[in-house]
Amino acid sequence: MSKNAENLLAAFQHFFPNAKAIGSYVGGELIEGAGEAIQLFDAATGEESLSYKDGGAAVVEQAAAAAERAQKQWWALTHAARGRVMFEIAREIRKEAENIARLESLGSGKPIRDCRGEAAKVAEMFEYYGGWADKFYGEVIPVPTSHLNYTRREPAGTVLQITPWNAPVFTCGWQVAPAIAMGNAVLLKPSELTPTSSIIIGMLCERAGAPRGLVNVLAGLGLTVAQSAIAHKAVKKVVFVGSPATGARIAEAAAKRVLPCVLELGGKSANIIFGDADLKRAALTAQAAIFAGAGQSCVAGSRLLVQRNVYDEFVSMVAAGAKKIKVGDPLDDKTEVGPINNRRQYEHVMSMIDKGVAAGATLASGSQERSIAGYFVSPTVLAGVTNEMEVAREEIFGPVVAAIPFDTEDEAIAIANDTDFGLAGAVWTTDVGRSHRVAAQVNAGTFWVNGYKTINVASPFGGYGLSGYGRSSGVEALYEYTQTKSVWVETAKEPPTAFGYL
Structure with a gap:
């Protein structure tokens, strides 16, 4: 057993002391699968880690x-009682935050400092929606x-949630908290590459007082577990976070049962820099926008649109900063960027860098050399990019930014909207009127002015176009997890009737 496998199993056994392997968490029990073996890998070394069996x-x-x-x-509990349990879930998560963060870092390859922040945010999600439970x-x-007509907001019932490998524990909380706040039960199917931290959240929900089986975590493959779950009559809604291609297949499968979906898909977001912006602050934020999490973020600022009069200066600033970012061991507190989660994605990222250079872009920072050990990609700035290049149109999902020049406000907006995606975007300028004009005209579900990547559970989140539909946070998520019943009560002493015989 490799060192990573030993550490990952030990971190998992903190929560399940008698566990010999990873399994699904169902009805309050850890159940080992009976299907084919799923091999996990240590993203920092490329070596084999734990393996477990598909749940099927x-x-x-x-x-x-x-x-x-x-x-x-x-659902039989009062709304206030459900809210109190959700606050207890948050307390359990905060109490175990360091252990959750370590497990997440070992399982996903994310820097431990990022994982600590995400564990805290998951606790905040349960607190936020716990507060909404009776409101x-x-x-x-x-x-x-003469009728009294009123509406009731009722749960869908059992909801299937399918979450990705890039932010396992974050997206787990992001989806589970609003769903159970509204009285639903959950079947959560995390990526087969990163199941461990989601299993822990399911267990902590029950430790805090939720009924056994309210949050079930299914460890296994999409072709077996997810497809079976979508087809199951108990499932009343499907929520998916991931790639557009997979999202389309899931929506098609759900449509066969006339199941509503929420799809949170990819992005190719434009971070727009005008010449009058605070260039130093914009350059620092542009780095965080794309390089944090090794660029494995749907809202990453992967297209850097820079006004031509400051293009060379600004791109040089971003590239110089990129070279100073600490890339390394995810468990090192000083590491700022860890490895790509898996080899398939690593090869995609490196091939996209190669395609960009072949198409005429230049490497202002980064390298085309493959990592000797692990799936590490240096923070990469591609200069001289046009919006027609593949690196500007396809989601790379790695620490690679495409820097594109523009001249006018209208041109910047046109380039920003010249994409099939519409998840996020940003503008940097000291011109207040311009900031509002650009925010209004760029097609994106989330847009920042003089900032980037500020996300909070209280604010609605979702996309336009190929970035999906529905909203996964804020009050709007509560509408996604409920259905409306209209109730009519006759109050007249002698109500009229259209016809009828006695």
Whole structure:
């Protein structure tokens, strides 16, 4: 067993002392799969780590039954009681935050300092939605009849949530918290590459007082576990975070059962820098926008649009800073950028750098040389890019930014919108009017002015176009996890009838 495998298993056993392997967390129990072996790898070395068995259709059947039982118990509680349990979940997460962060870093290859921040944010998510549990309610509608007409916000029932490998614990909390706040049960299917931290969140929900089976975590492959879950009659809604191609397949499968979906997909976001901006602050933020998390973020500022009169100066600033960023061991507190999560993605990122250079872009920072050990990619700035190049159109999902020049405001907006994606964007300028004009005209679900990548659970998040549909946070997420029932109560002493016989 490799060192990473030993460390990962030990971190997992902090929560499950008797565990010999990773499994699905179903109905309050850790269940080992019976399918094919899934091999995990240490992203920092490329060596084999733990392996575990695919859960398959059998684990979905168990989880669905557990979820239906738990959802009835959960919905039978008062709204305030559910809110109190959610605050207890947050307390459990905060209490275990360092252990969760270590497990996340070992399992995903993310820097430990990032993982600590994400564990804290997950606790905040349960607190935020715990506060909403008894404050989201229906309305009384003044209909033009003698009826009392009111609406009820009711849970969907059991919700399937499919989350990615780039931010496992963050997206787990991002989806689970609003779903259970509204009275739903959850089948959570994390990426087969990063199942461990999500399993822990499921367990901590029950430790805090949620019914056994309210949050079930399915460890396994998309082709077996996810497909079986989408087809299961217990599932009433599907939420997916990941690539557009996979999202389209999931939406197609869900449509066969007329299941509603929320899809949070990819991005190719434009970070627009005008010549009058605070260039130093913009350069620092531009680095964080693309290089944090090794660029494995759907909202990464992967297209850097810079006004031509400051283009050379600004790109040089960003490239010089990129060369100073500490890339290395995820468990080192000083590491700022860790490895790419898996070899397939690493090869994609490196091939995109090669394509960019072949198309005429120049390496202002970074390298085309492959990592000797692990899946490390140096923070890379591609200069001289045009928006027609593949590196400007396809999501790279790595620490690679394409710097594109522009001349006018109209041109910047046109380039920003010349993409199939619409997840995020930003503008840097001291011209207040311009900042609002650009924010209004760029097609993106989230947009920042003189900043980038500020995300909070209280603010709605989602995309336009190929970046998906539906919203995964803020009050708007509560509408996604409920359905509206209209109730009509006749109040007249002698209401009229259209016809009828006695």
